[in-house]
Amino acid sequence: MQQSILLVDGMALLFRGFFATSIRGNFMKNENGVPTNGVYQFLRYLLNAVDTFQPTHVICCWDMGSKTFRTTMYEDYKGNRSAPPEELIPQFDLVKEVVDAFDMPNIGIENFEADDCIGTLARQFSNENEVLILTGDQDILQLVEPGISVAIMRKGQGNYEVFTEENFYEKKGLQPKQIIDLKGLMGDTSDNYPGVKGIGEKTALKLLQEHETIDGLLENIDQLPKGVQTKIKTNLDMLHLSRRLAEIRCDVPIEVSLDKAGWKYNREKVTQKFEELQVNNLIKLLS
Known part of the structure; x- marks a missing residue:
């Protein structure tokens, strides 16, 4: 049976979620005083995408620090980015704990960006499955091909522009490559x-x-x-x-078994994590 795999650009969702809420100074802290606004919004985005696209499998990919093979090639690569806000820093680990609570693979590899992990997994899986990449990042559009589509998050919750091999030229005036x-x-x-x-x-x-x-x-x-x-x-x-x-690398040394990526979480385990983070009002979004 053909399966549908959602590859999530974790950083794109977390950063987007953090800045969408912090603009109003709303950092939503848990009882230990740790901000949770980015994680909260990340979860809203993730659960909305799963509800919208109904994947059978979900995998989340992450950057693993700012040094990669690209900074070796060009020292100033991403050199214009300031350090993440201090309220965001503790949320990098928190968000991965939440992803773990869903029994969803957290994928990241030193020296590569999340995009490279996404590209590699998309190629691996698209031979026999439908792959959809969830991101806010236009760079990933280069990966569109038969079996691989990209959903770009637009302004507002649940608003996606989906690029497929069929509609790409019409939207962009170019081929993905x-x-x-x-x-x-x-x-x-x-x-x-x-x-x-x-x-x-x-x-x-x-x-x-x-x-x-x-x-x-x-x-x-x-x-x-x-x-x-x-x-x-x-x-x-x-x-x-x-x-x-x-160019996104599609030959990163990673493999993920689809058996470990099925979207079939333990509701009790996830609820417990939500309560611990004090984001209880997200429990109603769980199926």
């Missing part, structure tokens, strides 16, 4: 790499629609407008580096 080259050209301000200075999304999109890939572009560089030629030639090393930074 071209997203990597798009980011190589235009860079990524949130991950702090520049791409080709002076080339924005509009130009990058047009260049890829005409030449398909960065390689195709470089083969025909003489046909490009003079200004664009100059920008690319001046930033050639950064173009290639940005492309490598943008």
Whole structure:
């Protein structure tokens, strides 16, 4: 029987949940004074997604610290990000405890990002199953292919934009794999790499629609407008580096047995954890 696997970008949900609630200064502390607002909102997002998409299996992936093979390649990668707010720090461990309470795998591997774990697992599982990735992060769109869809969380609870192999071109004007080259050209301000200075999304999109890939572009560089030629030639090393930074690795050394990822939690165990965190009003969301 074909199964449906939900791969959750844990960091994306936790950060989004934290900032959505902390903006009003509402950190919701438990009896030990530990803030729980990020965990609370993470759970609301997770349970809503499970209710909406009805997966048979759920796996949660995490970053394991800020140093990865990408920071080795480019020291300033994500160098513009400030340290997480102090109220969020204790919630990194708390949220994993909650995921454990659902008997759901927590996956993360040193030196790689959650995206790389998600990419690897999506490829492993999509041969025989339907995979849906839940995130707020557009980078992951490069993984869309037969058997792999991406649900991007939009503003407001339970509001998703689902990208599939069928609707992708219509939504983006590119094929999923071209997203990597798009980011190589235009860079990524949130991950702090520049791409080709002076080339924005509009130009990058047009260049890829005409030449398909960065390689195709470089083969025909003489046909490009003079200004664009100059920008690319001046930033050639950064173009290639940005492309490598943008590409999600799908060969991370991880394996997860689907037997351990079935969405069939022990209600009593989860309820106990919710009570311990003092998020009792989420109990009603449990099926």
